[in-house]
Amino acid sequence: MHFLPSSIHSIHAKPKPFLSSxxxxxxxLTGHVQAVSVSCRATTTTFYEVLSLSPDKASIDEVKxxxxxxxxxxxxxxxxxxxxxxxxxxxxxxNAAYRTLSDPVLRKEYDCEILMxxxxxxTFGRTSRMGGVDHDxxxxxxxxQQIVELKRRSxxxxxxxxxxxxxxxxxxxxxxxxx
Amino acid sequence: xxxxxxxxxxxxxxxGEEKSSSAFPEIAIGIDIGTSQCSVAVWNGSQVExxxxxxxxxxxxxxxxxxxxxxSGGVSNQHTHELEMLSGASIFNMKRLIGRVDxxxxxxxxxxxxxxxxxxxxxxxxxxxxxxxxxxxSTTPEEVLAIFLVxxxxxxxxxxxxxxxxxxxxxxxxxxxxxxxxxxxxCAMAGLxxxxxxxxxxxxxxLYAQQQQQTIHENMGSGCEKIALIxxxxxxxxxxxxxATAGGVSQIKALAGSAIGGEDMLxxxxxxxxxxSEIIFSNHGINEIKSMGLLRVxxxxxxxxxxxxxxxxxxxxxxxxSKICKVVNQEEFQEVNREVFEKCESLIIQCLxxxxxxxxxxTDIIAVGGCSFIPKIKNLxxxxxxxxxxxxxINPMEAAVCGAALEGAVASGINDPFGxxxxxxxxxxxxxxGIQADGNNFxxxxxxxxxxxARKELAFTxxxxxxxxxxxxxxxxxxxxxxxxxxxxYFKLVGIPPAPKGVPDINVCxxxxxxxxxxxxxxxxxxxxxxxxxxxxxxRMPTIDDGHGWCAEALHRTFGSxxxxxxxxxxx
Numbered sequence: 001m002h003f004l005p006s007s008i009h010s011i012h013a014k015p016k017p018f019l020s021s022x023x024x025x026x027x028x029l030t031g032h033v034q035a036v037s038v039s040c041r042a043t044t045t046t047f048y049e050v051l052s053l054s055p056d057k058a059s060i061d062e063v064k065x066x067x068x069x070x071x072x073x074x075x076x077x078x079x080x081x082x083x084x085x086x087x088x089x090x091x092x093x094x095n096a097a098y099r100t101l102s103d104p105v106l107r108k109e110y111d112c113e114i115l116m117x118x119x120x121x122x123t124f125g126r127t128s129r130m131g132g133v134d135h136d137x138x139x140x141x142x143x144x145q146q147i148v149e150l151k152r153r154s155x156x157x158x159x160x161x162x163x164x165x166x167x168x169x170x171x172x173x174x175x176x177x178x179x
Numbered sequence: 180x181x182x183x184x185x186x187x188x189x190x191x192x193x194x195g196e197e198k199s200s201s202a203f204p205e206i207a208i209g210i211d212i213g214t215s216q217c218s219v220a221v222w223n224g225s226q227v228e229x230x231x232x233x234x235x236x237x238x239x240x241x242x243x244x245x246x247x248x249x250x251s252g253g254v255s256n257q258h259t260h261e262l263e264m265l266s267g268a269s270i271f272n273m274k275r276l277i278g279r280v281d282x283x284x285x286x287x288x289x290x291x292x293x294x295x296x297x298x299x300x301x302x303x304x305x306x307x308x309x310x311x312x313x314x315x316x317s318t319t320p321e322e323v324l325a326i327f328l329v330x331x332x333x334x335x336x337x338x339x340x341x342x343x344x345x346x347x348x349x350x351x352x353x354x355x356x357x358x359x360x361x362x363x364x365x366c367a368m369a370g371l372x373x374x375x376x377x378x379x380x381x382x383x384x385x386l387y388a389q390q391q392q393q394t395i396h397e398n399m400g401s402g403c404e405k406i407a408l409i410x411x412x413x414x415x416x417x418x419x420x421x422x423a424t425a426g427g428v429s430q431i432k433a434l435a436g437s438a439i440g441g442e443d444m445l446x447x448x449x450x451x452x453x454x455x456s457e458i459i460f461s462n463h464g465i466n467e468i469k470s471m472g473l474l475r476v477x478x479x480x481x482x483x484x485x486x487x488x489x490x491x492x493x494x495x496x497x498x499x500x501s502k503i504c505k506v507v508n509q510e511e512f513q514e515v516n517r518e519v520f521e522k523c524e525s526l527i528i529q530c531l532x533x534x535x536x537x538x539x540x541x542t543d544i545i546a547v548g549g550c551s552f553i554p555k556i557k558n559l560x561x562x563x564x565x566x567x568x569x570x571x572x573i574n575p576m577e578a579a580v581c582g583a584a585l586e587g588a589v590a591s592g593i594n595d596p597f598g599x600x601x602x603x604x605x606x607x608x609x610x611x612x613g614i615q616a617d618g619n620n621f622x623x624x625x626x627x628x629x630x631x632x633a634r635k636e637l638a639f640t641x642x643x644x645x646x647x648x649x650x651x652x653x654x655x656x657x658x659x660x661x662x663x664x665x666x667x668x669y670f671k672l673v674g675i676p677p678a679p680k681g682v683p684d685i686n687v688c689x690x691x692x693x694x695x696x697x698x699x700x701x702x703x704x705x706x707x708x709x710x711x712x713x714x715x716x717x718x719r720m721p722t723i724d725d726g727h728g729w730c731a732e733a734l735h736r737t738f739g740s741x742x743x744x745x746x747x748x749x750x751x
Binding site for chain 1: 404423425426427428430589590601603604605630632633634692693
C-alpha cells in the first residue's frame, strides 16, 4: 500500500459533525445494567472500560468473552428498533475496543498511549485515566524514553501497515498541531 | 385467516394492523436460491423445518420455462426428463447472470447454455431470451427470479397456511451491492420483503453456532471458543468463511468468495469431451440446442458418478451424426478442472490468512453445497487444514437454508423457551468499499472483512490548483485498479474553496448501518478554519441503475483527471 490514510475512527451521533468538530462530545447511554458513558471518540472512556475489563489482568480469552457478552447486549440485531442508532454507535465502539485489545501489538501500543496521556502529555487534554498509578520523576523519564523508542519503532512498522488505532490518533494529533 | 395477498411490499412499516390477527410475530422464512437448486425452510416453533412442494420435494431445481400462456418454474412444474429443461425454453442459472453486464466473463461463460445469452461487450445488460414456438422471447434474470420466487411463496403459503411476506435470503459472498439490489428488486416483484441477506457460509456458521450451543446445554460444558472453516460450493459460486463461535455468538472473522462452481466444471468437461462444442453450439439452432442438451446431461451424470467411482463410461449420441464414447477417470477430471480447484485452494488460504487463523487452530471444517461431494474438493480442504475428516453434523444440501431460517426466526424477534434462538451473527463486509483516487487506483475506505455496522473515513485532497469540484466515484471489490471492481455510484462535490493543490481537506466517510445500508458522506475543510466549507453531502449507495458498465468509461472520457482526488500522505 503506497499511501497512508490519516483517518480517525470516529463514532458520531449525526453525520454532520464528522468534519467540523474535533471536540469530543459526551453522550450517556442509560437504561442498561450499568450506565456506560460513551464519547464520540474513545477519548474519555478507555477501551478497557468499554469492555468492562481491568487493564492489567485481562487475558485474551477474557477480552473475547467480554466482547461476546457485550455484543449480545449491544448489537443492533438484538436491540429494539428504537434503540438501533444508539446500539449501532455502541457496537462500533465495542468493535474498535475489541480490535485493539485482541491484538497483542495494538494493545501494547494502546497501553502506552494511555500511560502517556496519564502523564498529561496528551494533546486531547485528557485527565489521568490510570487512577492509582503514581510514578516518581525518575520512573517517568525512563518511561518517556521507552515510549519515544516504542513510538519510533511502531512508526517504522506503520510505514508498511495501514492504519492502526495508534497511527490514526498520531496522525490526528499531528493535524491538530498544525492548526 | 387472511387470504394470501400478492402485493409488492412497501418499505414503510405500518403498525400492527395485519399482525393483530395473530398473537405471534410473523416468522420470516429462509430461502436458499441456488444457481441450480433451491429450498425453503422455516422455524416451526421448536426447530427448523424444510418445506415441501406438492410433489413432496424439499429441494427443487431453479429454472423457469416460458410457454405460450404463463411461464412456470421448477417448484410447480415437473419435467418428465432433464432434457426438457435444456430445450431452450427454460432459463436457469439466474443467479450467475443477475446484475452482471455483457463484458463480464461470467456472462460470456453462459453463452453456451441452451437459452440465448447475447453480448455486445459495451457494458450494458446482456440480451437473454427463451425459445418459445421457435421465437426468442426476451427476459431478464430479475424477471425469471421473480417468477420463480412467486412459486416459492405460493408453496410456502400453502404449507404454512398463512401469507408470507418476510424472507431471509442467502447470497454468495462475491455478490456486489449492485447485485444485491437486483435480488431485492426480484423479491419486491414477487411481493416479498427482504428482512435480511446473509452470505451463504455465514448462514451455515449460524447453524453451527446453534448446534454448538445445544451441545453445551446438554453437556453443561464450558463455552470455549470454536473456530470453524466453512466452505460452500454450489453450481455457480464458491464461498469460504472463518467463524469464531461461543455462547451462541457466531463471529465471522473473514469471508472469501468467487463466481466459480460446478457449472464451470461441467463446461470444462463438455469442452474436454467435445473440443469444438462452443463453435458447434454457438448458432443456437434447434438441432444444436438438442445436441448440447444431450451432452450436458451425459456430462453432468458422469461428474456425479465420479464422486463415488474412480472412472466412468460416457456414451452419448448427439443426434447429428456424432457420437461420444469415452472413459473418464478421476485424474482426468481433476486435470481438466485444475484451475477450478486451484482457485478453491487460494480462496481457503486467503480466508484463513485474513482471519489470522492458523490451520491448526481450526476446530471444525464444514463443507457444504453440491460440489462438496467431489472427492478432490474434500481432499483439498482437509489437506489445507491438516485434518483427516470433515464435520459431520450438517447436511451439505440443507445447511444454508436452515441457517437462513434460523436467522429469520431470530430477526423476527421470536423467543424460544429452551434458548435455541439466543443466537447472534456478527457479520463482516465481504468486499472492500472505496473510491477512485491517485489516478485510476481504487482506495478502500471500508476494507474487506470489517465488522458491520461500520463507519470509517479517509482524508483526500485536490490534484489541481484552485480545483473547486471533485468527483467521488464509489467502487466495491478487491482489485487495485478501479476498472477491476464493481461501480456502485458517483456524485460531484462542488464549491471547494479555491486553494493551491493539496491544501483542501476532503473527507470521505462511509457508513454501513445496522440494516446494511451504505451511505457515503463527503465534505471539505480548509485548514485554518475548523468549519466545513460547504454542506456535507450524504449519498445512499448504490445509485446506479441497469446498464451501468459504460458509466465509468463515460465519466473518464468526459472529465479525465480534471476532478480527481489524491489520498493525503501521512504527515510525520
